[in-house]
Amino acid sequence: MGNGRISGRYVSISISIHTRFHGSRQILKIPSAILCQLTRSLRLTFQSGRTHSVDFRLSQLRALLRLYEVDLMKNDVRGAIRELKNWTKDVNVPRNILTPADKAYYTREPYGVVSN
16 A cells, blocks of 8 residues: 655655556655654544444545545445445354354454554
8 A cells, every 4th residue: 555764754655546447656745743643543543443333434435435536436435335234244154063053253343553
């Protein structure tokens, strides 16, 4: 997705955005202090559990849909909205001879904030 380089008080972040149809690359210069505050805030929000619900994620995707002006990016967000229920539903795990009466499954959880 992106990588960063710290030079003085700024962090240069190279971000690649890839959709099904095209890709683009952009360099952003963000003050280090702001990036640290933003990352800390995102981690706290994730750890609070607020972002775990499907409804919250759906509202965030709908907000992205209103934000984007490029139709190609809107199509990707629409696809994510369509698939969200499938991505988050529980997955059944096969039973074995020792657990014939059990119902085993695992729940897919979001990864969290990805940053160093």
